[in-house]
Amino acid sequence: MVSNKLGEEIMTNVAKFDLDDNDVVVIIGSGAGGGTVANELAQKGVRSVVLEAGKRFTLEDIKNSEWEMFMKLSWLDKRISAGGWHHSKNHANLPAWICKGVGGSSIHWAGVSLRFKPHEFKMKSTNGEIPGANVADWPITYDELAPYYDKAEDKMGVTGTKATGMPDLPENSHTKLHRIAAERTGMTFSNAPMAINSVERDGRPACQQIGFCMQGCKIGAKWSTMYTEVPKAEATGLCEIRPNSMVLKIEHDDDGRATGVYYVDENGVKKLQKARIVCVAGNSIESPRLLLNSASKKFPDGLANSSGQVGRNYMGHVTGGVYGVFPKPVNMHRGTSVPSIITSEQLNKPDRGFVAGYTLEVLTLGLGFLSAFLKPGSSGWGREVSEALENYKNMAGVWICGEDLAVASNRITLHPTEKDQHGLPVPVITKTDHNNDLVMRNHAYAQMAKLYKSVGAVKLHNLPAYPNSHNMGTNRMSEKPSDGVVNKWGQSHDVPNLFISDGSQFVSSAAVNPTLTIVALAIRQAEHIAKLVKTNVL
Numbered sequence: 075m076v077s078n079k080l081g082e083e084i085m086t087n088v089a090k091f092d093l094d095d096n097d098v099v100v101i102i103g104s105g106a107g108g109g110t111v112a113n114e115l116a117q118k119g120v121r122s123v124v125l126e127a128g129k130r131f132t133l134e135d136i137k138n139s140e141w142e143m144f145m146k147l148s149w150l151d152k153r154i155s156a157g158g159w160h161h162s163k164n165h166a167n168l169p170a171w172i173c174k175g176v177g178g179s180s181i182h183w184a185g186v187s188l189r190f191k192p193h194e195f196k197m198k199s200t201n202g203e204i205p206g207a208n209v210a211d212w213p214i215t216y217d218e219l220a221p222y223y224d225k226a227e228d229k230m231g232v233t234g235t236k237a238t239g240m241p242d243l244p245e246n247s248h249t250k251l252h253r254i255a256a257e258r259t260g261m262t263f264s265n266a267p268m269a270i271n272s273v274e275r276d277g278r279p280a281c282q283q284i285g286f287c288m289q290g291c292k293i294g295a296k297w298s299t300m301y302t303e304v305p306k307a308e309a310t311g312l313c314e315i316r317p318n319s320m321v322l323k324i325e326h327d328d329d330g331r332a333t334g335v336y337y338v339d340e341n342g343v344k345k346l347q348k349a350r351i352v353c354v355a356g357n358s359i360e361s362p363r364l365l366l367n368s369a370s371k372k373f374p375d376g377l378a379n380s381s382g383q384v385g386r387n388y389m390g391h392v393t394g395g396v397y398g399v400f401p402k403p404v405n406m407h408r409g410t411s412v413p414s415i416i417t418s419e420q421l422n423k424p425d426r427g428f429v430a431g432y433t434l435e436v437l438t439l440g441l442g443f444l445s446a447f448l449k450p451g452s453s454g455w456g457r458e459v460s461e462a463l464e465n466y467k468n469m470a471g472v473w474i475c476g477e478d479l480a481v482a483s484n485r486i487t488l489h490p491t492e493k494d495q496h497g498l499p500v501p502v503i504t505k506t507d508h509n510n511d512l513v514m515r516n517h518a519y520a521q522m523a524k525l526y527k528s529v530g531a532v533k534l535h536n537l538p539a540y541p542n543s544h545n546m547g548t549n550r551m552s553e554k555p556s557d558g559v560v561n562k563w564g565q566s567h568d569v570p571n572l573f574i575s576d577g578s579q580f581v582s583s584a585a586v587n588p589t590l591t592i593v594a595l596a597i598r599q600a601e602h603i604a605k606l607v608k609t610n611v612l
């Protein structure tokens with residue numbers, strides 16, 4: 075390989091595998107989960123084909139513009155939102171904010187990289203049965219995952235961790251305001267651990283504090299599989315990436331083993347790629363949708379769905395925003411999008427009136443997103459929104475990231491009649507907040523009011539949730555096949571050579587962002603798959 079700029083390598087030994095090659099691992103999706111599995115397998119000598127529905131972007135495509143990048147990167151195929159949450163009214167066709175492109179949502183993401191706490195793997199044994207919820211323990215513990223968290227932090231380059239030894243990103247005025255407020259109110263405050271280079275590392279530059287991290291980082295300081303895992307996998311000559319390739323169905327043989335996948339290529343031609351193993355990493359709406367769309371005579375309720383759990387237990391986070399207006403300028407837009415975090419409420423303390431916990435992440439929204447999310451669904455901006463925008467430079471804000479409980483009826487199903495451009499049923503995302511979510515959100519709003527009043531806020535804006543950027547739980551892990559879809563390796567209980575490699579295998583959502591855990595699980599899964607391949611078990 076001849077390498078010049080990030081994401082623009084000129085490959086000289088790119089693999090090209092035959093459609094009939096039934097010895098390759100087929101990976102569906104190239105985001106945080108799929109891109110990582112592909113690279114980890116390639117580094118271990120395992121051949122793979124990555125089928126990615128979206129196009130391939132370069133750093134040239136990234137612009138410092140919120141809406142332009144949203145339109146360019148997002149998965150905008152029709153989705154229908156149902157149930158009692160506010161998205162079914164205010165974001166009826168876009169309940170989730172997920173990307174389509176080589177790199178998946180890791181192009182758009184902000185980079186916050188926090189570990190789950192040990193108790194967050196044990197929701198059921200910590201809190202017992204919770205009426206109206208379907209909580210369970212993970213079949214793995216924090217201690218089992220800890221070495222893979224180390225590896226993920228190293229791979230992604232997470233600031234402030236032992237794994238990298240990289241210093242925190244510099245403190246901006248948005249952080250200073252929250253640090254002072256936390257000191258005054260006794261809340262626990264720290265710089266956020268970010269998968270963003272604070273110094274040059276792994277062939278990528280240090281962050282220049284430009285902002286616009288959630289539009290794709292123009293210089294590649296933020297980790298994204300787009301210009302890390304994917305080109306590294308390709309450089310081995312063992313991984314072929316096929317962009318603009320939407321997978322329609324997973325095929326299986328009479329013994330119930332996956333044999334290949336049907337997909338539509340960049341020219342709209344339907345093809346069958348044979349496979350030794352299939353890894354599904356399409357994020358938590360498309361992954362269960364694909365399994366449901368792969369129903370057959372042998373698996374009439376969908377592939378890998380003997381438990382009936384495919385598509386169920388859909389979780390985002392209990393979320394919302396609080397933006398305060400202050401007497402003097404804060405200029406929150408200067409610097410990384412999420413510079414710091416308040417963790418006092420992350421613990422499980424049921425005496426607050428709810429189980430599980432939440433974190434408060436300092437989050438910059440630009441003028442474009444702020445105007446869209448302040449009063450979604452209202453007609454016109456009105457005085458409150460226009461006044462807020464006039465005061466933009468005096469604003470500071472946080473995003474609530476609280477544990478969303480697994481509820482069986484919160485789920486992904488297939489619409490009975492509506493079809494997408496490929497003739498596949500459109501997914502219906504049904505979700506209603508559990509009462510625990512409502513109590514937790516109100517608690518967070520109250521804590522934020524206390525925090526912001528301590529530093530002289532003159533006005534507070536409570537924002538409802540924007541479309542789910544964290545999506546989890548629709549193909550969950552379980553010890554027993556009757557309770558979930560995959561085992562502790564992400565391997566289907568029903569179809570031994572089928573793996574789930576994304577956040578849909580999560581059992582709980584925790585009070586932190588999911589991607590570090592997705593990557594840790596992907597590294598661990600790839601190690602397991604490589605062993606099974608090398609010993610011919612699969």
Ligand SMILES: Cc1cc2nc3c(=O)[nH]c(=O)nc-3n(C[C@H](O)[C@H](O)[C@H](O)COP(=O)(O)OP(=O)(O)OC[C@H]3O[C@@H](n4cnc5c(N)ncnc54)[C@H](O)[C@@H]3O)c2cc1C
Binds near residue numbers: 102107126177588
């Ligand atoms: C604005 C924003 C900010 C975020 N900030 C953070 C953060 O700070 N910290 C954090 O931890 N997380 C954050 N996230 C979430 C994070 O991006 C996701 O958790 C993570 O990328 C999920 O990884 P994944 O592999 O499951 O899916 P994705 O990264 O979404 O990748 C899935 C890929 O699969 C492809 N695909 C889907 N279906 C098919 C199909 N049938 N055929 C072929 N390809 C298919 C899609 O096109 C996509 O490229 C953020 C997300 C957004 C949108």
Ligand code: SF4
Binds near residue numbers: 270410
């Ligand atoms: S602030 Fe840093 S990480 Fe964010 S987009 Fe700019 S350079 Fe990239």
